[in-house]
Amino acid sequence: MKRFISACCIVWLSLACTVKAQVQSNQEAWKAAEGQLRFLVEQTAQGRKLTTDKSKLMPRCVEKDGSLRLVGIGDWCSGFFAGELWQMWQHTQEDFWRELAVSNTWKLEDLKWNDSSHDLGFMVYNSFGKAYELTGERSYRDVVIQAAKTLATRFDANVGCIRSWTWGTPERWQFAVIIDNMMNLELLFQASLLTGDQRFYDMAVSHANQTLKNHFRDDFSSYHVVDYNPADGSVIKRITHQGIADESVWSRGQAWGLYGFTMCYRYTKDVRYLQQAQRIARFFFTQNDLPADLIPYWDMRDPAIATKPAEVPRDASAAAIFASGLYELATYVGEAEAQHYREIADGILQALTAHYQPAPETAQGFLLLHSTGNYPANDEIDVPIIYADYYYLEALNRQDMLTK
């Protein structure tokens, strides 16, 4: 009996030490992020003054030459800056961050009419959606609902999906749907809850079901692009656009899938979505080539991993998306499995905080180095990118919530 009690004490003590270490590392991460984000705000204001193109409002990435890339509101990354400011306000509750979040959110309002992008979810949900979640103010809710109505115009009943890229049609594809598009379903699910309009929910479910059916290989890795025949909804081909090859494992795509199906489970409680997220997690985090620090190569099938791994770019953004998604996934499963997901997510955050942060007031104020946006297009390779920072802060907030 005595032995049993001392064994329990040892387990309890080691758990308490782990939680303490996590809390400390989480606090250090927030402290560094706050200073950097202030610098990003300053650099963005400076960049806006210097540019002759006054439509360029939002920071997107650091260019190879070290300069700041600003984009207009129509860019798919335009909502992440406001989203980051809301994430920072959620943590600090300081007026400074709230005021910046509010002003940068309203710069995006016209997006609610933008029917040319499937990425309205990224652009409007991470800004106005987050604003509504945190403040409950009706004005944000109205923009979310109008944006969902606009996004719904891209839904095709034959295919059962929202059309992703219109560009490239019909030379490259007839009706492209990319795995990334799972992320935009949150806007539709939320609009359905806010309005009681079942149509948004049905479209989101239909898109998720088609993706479940057509986007995955037997091992639960995901294709990047599925091209559908709009006449009858059949699959024409499965290809990549941002990965190294059609049959490869583009890391961010796998992260969008895990996060996306976990989020779909939140709204539907359809156990098939939960299982899909679990299977993606199992597939990805048992890859032999996964680096020890859990920050994946940009594509896990880049042949150079075998010969010169140190030269293969990583993708910190994929890692941050995985971490955030895994914290949510951990809330839907049994304790042993939840602990496993939390350990991976904690490990990712620890690595990002310890080894992927730039020195203070460098890298234009971005929080994380080493993301890869579009390797085949030779764009945004091994640089800081805004969505890595957004999901890093979201993951830190989720970690906060789980340790409180």
Ligand code: GLY
């Ligand atoms: N289209 C979003 C991404 O590059 O992941």
